[in-house]
Amino acid sequence: MTDKTMLRALKGEVLPTPPVWLMRQAGRYLPEYRATRAQAGDFLSLCYTPDLAAEVTLQPIRRYGFDAAILFADILLLPQALGLDLWFETGEGPRMSTVTSMAGVKALKGKDDIHDKLAPVYETCRILARELPKETTFIGFAGMPWTVATYMIAGRGSKDQAAAHKLKDTDRAAFSALIDAVTDATIEYLSKQVEAGCEVVKLFDSWAGSLKGQDFEDFAVEPAKRITAELKARFPGLPVIAFPREAGEGYIGFAKKTGADCVAIDNSVSPEWAAANVQKDGCVQGNLDPSYMVTGGQALVEATQKVVAAFKNGPHIFNLGHGITPEADPENVTLLMETIRKG
Ligand SMILES: Cc1c2[nH]c(c1CCC(=O)O)Cc1[nH]c(c(CCC(=O)O)c1C)Cc1[nH]c(c(CCC(=O)O)c1C)Cc1[nH]c(c(C)c1CCC(=O)O)C2
Known part of the structure; x- marks a missing residue:
């Protein structure tokens, strides 16, 4: 039996204190992250420089002793490896060249041609597999096809994913081919992360909430099911966490339908x-x-205790409902950890 608490929870064990890590735990709220990012020059250089990407992954582990570390990378590195241009506009977010037709999908690289570009990410994994404390679980990740496709189709983030919905509703063949291409490449990408030392994979479907009815089944559930089944066939026993963010009622039965071991829940539901x-x-x-990490105080303590208490009778991994923001106060994370660990 492993003594890593996160792996125990993923196997279904109910623990007296939940394991804890935070989405975006390596990020701009930490001064040491900002310093390493400045050393790298920019965010993408940080992602593609294994020593520095490993360093920022380790920083929050050293500072807080989280039970899990998540590989430092981004969900948009995969579409870049598929051949799209990717850059980040300061203060705005990601920008990408677009895919809006079957010809565009056909022009993407094949699923086995992504690894040259992504080799530094796999090297980051190998460094972390060596350097993480033995009690820390190492999580690899990828974006889910729908969420990744929303960026590939629009060339940027958008509030309502309108461009992706439009392609889905007007050129189903191209849209489905894009989802399939991203699904296939994601399986290869995550397989390499696992071979390089990741012990768990997390599938981020940040925009799953905008898929309704049959679309949710076809483009959130089905790809998660295919990716999970193939990874588990290649790596028996590999735990998978699925995050169909803002799925609401769609969270119900998601683990059973997809085969995922754990469902990550955002904070729009209690x-x-x-x-x-x-x-x-x-x-x-x-x-x-995540806003409690900005505001802190007794309200943070009480809200944290409420989450712990609500989930205490079943297997639970403590996290935020979405990523910690740049405005968060590092001291509030200390208070969070004290609150969880003193029980
Ligand atoms: C949609 C999405 C992206 N990236 C990701 C998602 C899915 C999760 C979610 O919904 O947030 C996932 C992601 N992005 C990052 C990680 C690393 C691991 C972690 O610490 O959680 C992970 C798991 C680093 C990052 N990815 C990004 C940063 C900030 C970059 C910086 O240092 O300037 C980090 C630490 C940039 C990024 N990357 C992306 C956007 C829209 C942005 C800009 C918005 C922002 O600045 O927060 C795409």
């Missing part, structure tokens, strides 16, 4: 609701509102 409707089927991860 922990009590998630315990009753989702945790009944297995491990859940979540779901404190």
